[in-house]
Amino acid sequence: MIQIFLALLFSISANIDNIAIGLSYGIKKIHISYYQKLIISLVTSLVTLLSMIFGNILTNIINTNITSYIGAICLIIIGIYSYFKTNDLNEKNTISNYNNILLIILILSTNNIVTGILASSMGINILATFIFTIIFCYLFLNIGIKFGNSIKNRRIEVYSNALSSLILIFLGIIEILIK
Secondary structure, eight states: OHHHHHHHHHHHHHHTHHHHHHHHHHHTTOBOOHHHHHHHHHHHHHHHHHHHHTHHHHHHHSOHHHHHHHHHHHHHHHHHHHHHSOOOBOTTSBBOOHHHHHHHHHHHHHHHHHHHHHHHHHTOOHHHHHHHHHHHHHHHHHHHHHHHHHOOOHHHHHTHHHHHHHHHHHHHHHHHHTO
16 A cells, blocks of 8 residues: 555656746646646656666666656757747647647656656556656646636736746756756
């Protein structure tokens, strides 16, 4: 039972950054469909699962700090890119280019590689972590999007691209500083 509880806590901590990513899209009022969020959650969870399966091997080959830095740098790059260029949106303000979905998956998966390696080395239940990661990845992404969508302040809407980009950059910098 303790392994299930640890898997739950570990999945929450590994996916908490999804709120910030969802917030950055929600502020810009960009719709990510149910299907797209499900793909993001499943792929991110599969990467976590694979990293747990191969965690012992990877721990011996790759320093876990490297993948944390890669994830943080990806967040910063996406934030900078988003600041200077608008997303590929259609007239309904939805993501129409799956490259944007792939970028979100890349960011979240890179961060979860470290989580998977650590969870594996700690002996946390792989199946429970996988299931909880699907749930919290989707849930936290939704929370961020809904909170971002709820912001009605006109000034925030005018500066939403800059604000959402700065959130991603800030999240990346924080990730680097805490390592």
